Amino acid sequence: MSRVADPTSRISLLRAAEEVFAERGLIGAKVEEITRRAGMSKGSFYLHFESKEKAFEQVTESFLARIGAMMPKPGHDMPHEPRELLRVWLEQDSQLFDFLWQNRAIVHIILGCQGDHVYLLQAFFRAMQENSCGWVRFWKGRGLFGDEVDEQLAATLICGAYNELYKKMIAAPKKPEVEAWLRVAQGMVVRGFGTTKLIRAYDASVHGAHGDTT
Amino acid sequence: MSRVADPTSRISLLRAAEEVFAERGLIGAKVEEITRRAGMSKGSFYLHFESKEKAFEQVTESFLARIGAMMPKPGHDMPHEPRELLRVWLEQDSQLFDFLWQNRAIVHIILGCQGDHVYLLQAFFRAMQENSCGWVRFWKGRGLFGDEVDEQLAATLICGAYNELYKKMIAAPKKPEVEAWLRVAQGMVVRGFGTTKLIRAYDASVHGAHGDTT
DNA sequence: CGGGTTACTGACCCGCGGGTCAACAATAGG
DNA sequence: CCTATTGTTGACCCGCGGGTCAGTAACCCG
Known part of the structure; x- marks a missing residue:
């Protein structure tokens, strides 16, 4: 068996993304800012979303x-x-x-x-x-x-x-x-x-x- | 005396800028595209405008x-x-x-x-x-x-x-x-x-x- | 023509930020 | 404890594009 993924990760990221997109728009929103607010690493963003644009679209x-x-x-x-x-x-x-x-x-x-x-x-x-x-x-x-x-x-x-x-x-x-x-x-x-x-x-x-x- | 500046340069640039800003918005508009449409070099843009943003504001x-x-x-x-x-x-x-x-x-x-x-x-x-x-x-x-x-x-x-x-x-x-x-x-x-x-x-x-x- | 001055050019610089992935961490089972 | 497996991390890569500036061009005057 192995390490279990945190089931709330994606939700935290979506919440933070929505917040930052609302404040800054798509261009102004930085992946690093989104992940910082979600309390996660920058790289983990891409475990859940293909790209910033894809997250925006979701x-x-x-x-x-x-x-x-x-x-x-x-x-x-x-x-x-x-x-x-x-x-x-x-x-x-x-x-x-x-x-x-x-x-x-x-x-x-x-x-x-x-x-x-x-x-x-x-x-x-x-x-x-x-x-x-x-x-x-x-x-x-x-x-x-x-x-x-x-x-x-x-x-x-x-x-x-x-x-x-x-x-x-x-x-x-x-x-x-x-x-x-x-x-x-x-x-x-x-x-x-x-x-x-x-x-x-x-x-x-x-x-x-x-x-x-x- | 010296070389005379082209009096239409600035106007050409403004016209091209307006066009590209309208098509792409500020972020999507590239200085290189604007100057290309004006038939000028990229560097000449900065002889007339301090920055892309300043041109946009004008x-x-x-x-x-x-x-x-x-x-x-x-x-x-x-x-x-x-x-x-x-x-x-x-x-x-x-x-x-x-x-x-x-x-x-x-x-x-x-x-x-x-x-x-x-x-x-x-x-x-x-x-x-x-x-x-x-x-x-x-x-x-x-x-x-x-x-x-x-x-x-x-x-x-x-x-x-x-x-x-x-x-x-x-x-x-x-x-x-x-x-x-x-x-x-x-x-x-x-x-x-x-x-x-x-x-x-x-x-x-x-x-x-x-x-x-x- | 040569010299001085200013206009113009585009190769280059460099910061930014999206995206990558080797290394490390966490977990469960034997 | 060790091993295997999966999750997570953040230093790093690299393309993009705004902006710079040394080199070249254009122009006028003596």
Whole structure:
């Protein structure tokens, strides 16, 4: 028999790598710094990863795979009442922003990707855009967004607005109160693209009595 | 007397540098590639610039200085009629997007800044945000945006939406027809934050007869 | 033409950092 | 304890690319 590998080595390295990549980006991150933070030797890095780039890709791509699942999609079980829909929308936004906050280091990394790794940034934005497109289509299907609304363009504008919000969120030292932000953003989108029916539902949700649900 | 310096050397180098920085970013750009494209020797680069970084800063910072001046600001001579204001707004947006298109290489460079040069990206976005804030304040002052509208937050959302538009524009091989985009964006903002008076003016401008001005 | 001055060149220098691997360390079994 | 096996280490290797500068080139004037 022989020496047993430390089962936590890889995890320590991944954690340290994520931290250093977030602080410095791929180029600025040094393998020596990563291994120093993990409390290991420089050479051991290559027992776990083929190269620095490969480690970078593992950190970022696994996150991108996860965010695909995290992205709320319109389903068959969506409520029919506009006001209830708005509540669900806000709830899902809130959860997504929580997720982005919890993974703010990786999000920060991805937002800085360029060169050979610009595909990661593009994949991230594409996921956002496509999801937003799906939602615009859904709203139109429910007759709650105007027929004349161009899906792609509306999704672009909506994504842009939300992008700016989560960028501001993750740049903050402590998680800000994003609920209010998300409500204002929802208001802009509803008024900007929604039908009278949806706008009325929104207004009622803003001025109406609070929910009695558990 | 002595040998006369080539007066176009510096300009050739700056042009080549801008090109290579846009394609590769700062790190990916090699001095040897820049000088090769300028048709000069590698060493001559340092006759004009202290370092690669300094050349990078010259390219980007002079653009940022210019965009400050290019950014349309609410002035004393603004029209009073909401519909005329909307027209001026669109015109200014169009001019700004033209400017961004003409300088798309540098914009692309700046959007990719990180690390030591992240201040450039931040300065760019800050200029956009502050300008947007100024406009939100102006609209509120004219009674055309709701009193309850939070300037900072509205400016953030508006900037985000417009950011996404110019990013899409500069990523295109040929300049797209952004006029339609800008009109939709304006519509979203007006409906999202404007008063009934402004919304009516917007609707009239969309459905009304076309201008007869020269 | 020769001399003096400045512009330009590209071979070279050298620090940086990703990656390697021989030597050492840790572990289990006999 | 010794041996075999696998894990880990960090000194070292080496390519890359920013920057240097001695040598060469260009130019003007006497």
